Amino acid sequence: MRPTNVNLLKVLVPIKRTIDYAVKIRVSNGQVETNNVKHSMNPFCEIAVEEAVRLREKHKSLITSITAITLGPPKALDILRTALAMGADQAIHVEVKEGTIVEPLAVAKALQKVVERDGYDFVVLGKQAIDDDASQVGGVLAGLLGWPQANFASKVELGDDGKKVKVAREIDGGLETVEMDLPVVVTTDLRLNEPRYASLPNIMKAKKKPVEKLKPTDLDLDLTPRLETINVTAPPARQGGAKVGSVDEVVAKLKEAGVL
């Protein structure tokens, strides 16, 4: 029996296009080389899309739509198509020029505008992007919206009536479980789920799903960066590579290094 007095949910999944996690990045001329380097959906964002899709698979009638959104250059359309192929219903592309710097605070403000415009109940996104490793957007967005937040989620349980969510979150030293009324912001940690590969039929179907294109001005956004990057360098090279032939030599080296 379907519970009466059920809260139907619109889910928003913000995602980011980053250099692929397996790429060995190179720094030259004071910046990270991004031209002709493989880019993909940020791994934590994939986990977020997957979680949204799984929640709908579990709570079929509860979730009325899953919208993927990104703030990015024209090429970012790729990851929106991936999200759609994984199961999102529609996407929003807030398009900026290639090379435009969009800081976490600006991203959160953009998301806030979209949440307020469309009335989402559940925002799930990655805990951090593997390029800037800032780990901020989820918390900033929750603060701007005044919503409860559950960061670094390793398990998400949505109530059958769509009103509450219980989240186990990774903290230093273990797990903390919190319970919140919707609407909420949840950020995904590594072990929340293992994202699916989009099947070919789903990739084809995704081409027909709608993508709304917006300009930052459509949302009244000021993308002026607050931070100026003065320089980017490679870290000091580590002199590694020394090998020894026996455990005895390891012990000797440890004594030499003063750690034994």
Added chain:
Amino acid sequence: MLAVRRQPVTLVRQLSSIGAHGSRNASTLVLLEHRDNKLVPASLNAVTAAKKVGGPVTGLIVGAKGLDGVVQGSKSLGLDTILVRTSDDLAHQLAEPLAPVIANLVKQNNFTHVAAAHSALGKNVFPRVAGLLDVQQISDVMAIESEDTFVRPIYAGNAIATVKSKDPIKIFTVRAASWDAAAAGAGDAKVDEAAAEGLGKVSAKWVSEELSVSERPDLGSAPKVVSGGRGVKSKENFDSVILPLADALGAAVGASRAAVDSGYADNSQQVGQTGKVVAPQLYVAVGISGAIQHLAGMKDSKTIVAINKDPEAPIFQVADVGLVADLFEAVPELTQKIGGK
């Protein structure tokens, strides 16, 4: 310029936002994270970073009650003042009630800099504070070059960025592994205790927590770490091979992502870009291949020892002492020779 320094604080702060330097302007608030009535180790690193800004540093202790040990431990760290702000709502330091308290203190006291460790707590609360104050936070700071210029890792630490903030308030989290712990010295900070003001609504209910309890040193701050990887092959092996070596060395225990995913070790023991970042005196990597994401969490360790049967494993590129061997033979031998069981 002298006349300018006699202006009221707000004008001075505006000037500092357009580039005037001088540590007279700076006033830093540092969140002193604690657990079980004791400062967590990372708080001590955060204090050092806070002092680097220049200018007075105020510590902030928040919670419900039973904080006397934290206060005692904080008094001789060279802080100017320690603010203790309490409320039952802050018992678990959830972001929703806590972030507005911090934002409120920043505005009331004209702090120009706000710092916390880049810990699970810092990462949870500070972005929300930054959102409330309309500031672009700077995460995981490794060095501070001036009041407005910070150095931080990006791309899993494979690039280091130096950034200059134009915000009038700088909110940043501190990479503990990059800073010395503030030592207990002389000096007795004055303590200002009061009820927390400006509490946010408690919109999340704390249900429970499960902490891995261990007698071993804390991974985030231990001088020695022994980590096991996929090569260890099972939890039983992890317990019978890695743990004794750690104990013989008096080390903390870490693990690679593969080991955690396979259940050999707890999530909280994962070392890497998205787990713990450590920089101990000694890091022993056993059966760990050395993926970029793992290296991100340990490549600043002083001495790295790697034991792996694959001579091509990337971990050897960063190891000071590499041993190509079967870990199931080499590690017990090493444990025994160090004097363990």
